[in-house]
Amino acid sequence: MPFALDPRLEGDTYLVADWPLCEVRLIKDARYVWLVLVPKRAGVTEIVDLSAIDRVRLSAEIDRAALGLKACVPCDKLNIAALGNMVAQLHVHVIARRKTDAAWPKPVWGLGNPEAYDKAELSGLIARLIAAFDSGGRP
Amino acid sequence: MPFALDPRLEGDTYLVADWPLCEVRLIKDARYVWLVLVPKRAGVTEIVDLSAIDRVRLSAEIDRAALGLKACVPCDKLNIAALGNMVAQLHVHVIARRKTDAAWPKPVWGLGNPEAYDKAELSGLIARLIAAFDSGGRP
Numbered sequence: 001m002p003f004a005l006d007p008r009l010e011g012d013t014y015l016v017a018d019w020p021l022c023e024v025r026l027i028k029d030a031r032y033v034w035l036v037l038v039p040k041r042a043g044v045t046e047i048v049d050l051s052a053i054d055r056v057r058l059s060a061e062i063d064r065a066a067l068g069l070k071a072c073v074p075c076d077k078l079n080i081a082a083l084g085n086m087v088a089q090l091h092v093h094v095i096a097r098r099k100t101d102a103a104w105p106k107p108v109w110g111l112g113n114p115e116a117y118d119k120a121e122l123s124g125l126i127a128r129l130i131a132a133f134d135s136g137g138r139p
Numbered sequence: 140m141p142f143a144l145d146p147r148l149e150g151d152t153y154l155v156a157d158w159p160l161c162e163v164r165l166i167k168d169a170r171y172v173w174l175v176l177v178p179k180r181a182g183v184t185e186i187v188d189l190s191a192i193d194r195v196r197l198s199a200e201i202d203r204a205a206l207g208l209k210a211c212v213p214c215d216k217l218n219i220a221a222l223g224n225m226v227a228q229l230h231v232h233v234i235a236r237r238k239t240d241a242a243w244p245k246p247v248w249g250l251g252n253p254e255a256y257d258k259a260e261l262s263g264l265i266a267r268l269i270a271a272f273d274s275g276g277r278p
Contacts, residue, residue, distance in 0.1 A: 045216070046205070046216075046217050047201070047202070047205065047217075047219060048202050048205045048206055048209070048217070055198065055202065056195075056198075059194060059195075059198045062186070063186070063187050063194065066185070066186065066187045067187055070187070077184070077185075077222075077223055077224055077227075078185050078186075078187070078221070079220070079221070079222045079223075079224070080186060080220065080221045080222075081218070081219065081220035081221070081222065082217070082218070082219045082220070083216075083218045083219075083220065083246060084216055084218075085216055085218070085236060085243060085244035085245070085246070086244050088216075097224060104224065105224035105225050106224070106248070106249055107222060107224070107246050107248050107249075109245070109246050110245055110246075
């Protein structure tokens with residue numbers, strides 16, 4: 001069975017980067033800089049269902065996403081989570097939280113309504129994220 | 140600076156196991172079987188602040204906790220998360236979720252009030268968890 005992105009994840013996100021294991025996607029909600037990493041493996045719902053080598057890849061890609069976020073957007077705390085209660089396809093949230101954001105200190109899920117990105121702001125953010133990922137989070 | 144467990148984490152949990160990197164603790168809330176892994180490293184708030192070798196240890200210990208949970212308690216979905224918005228000391232939640240639990244499909248944080256464990260139930264659960272961890276999640 002080939003990998004196919006869950007339609008809900010696809011509808012809620014923009015594609016930012018395609019890494020060895022994961023698609024890196026940005027949630028369509030300007031209230032937070034909120035990435036979702038989706039391992040390109042069919043039928044996987046839990047991290048422990050990944051192969052040992054994919055598990056190593058996932059850790060490395062979570063770190064790469066986290067360091068990139070910290071390098072290019074304001075971030076008081078990272079939130080990293082694999083929940084999957086609504087969408088079973090394995091996906092890992094990597095979110096730059098700020099003490100001034102809409103949900104702080106609560107988790108972001110299910111609070112209020114998403115806000116659309118301004119198109120120019122979105123293009124700039126995605127470009128900065130890609131540059132930060134490519135530089136390993138170093139300025 | 141030596142490692143010292145955050146007093147709030149200590150007050151909210153029972154100690155279950157002491158692993159090479161993490162203390163494994165059970166949240167005092169009988170509504171969910173909810174573990175927290177606390178790396179025994181002083182002053183660390185983010186996963187990416189751990190050394191490379193500790194990062195590998197953390198992944199392995201998260202997997203060990205997850206497989207143990209799946210082996211010994213009912214679990215429709217694992218929730219694994221490093222948030223730390225309330226308690227900054229790095230800690231990773233590993234929670235066995237059920238479709239019939241008090242919060243499903245929402246995340247567990249901040250919903251309702253914790254329910255105390257019955258003492259006999261608690262002893263049995265901790266014993267089963269330790270046995271499951273020691274057998275690598277195999278029955």
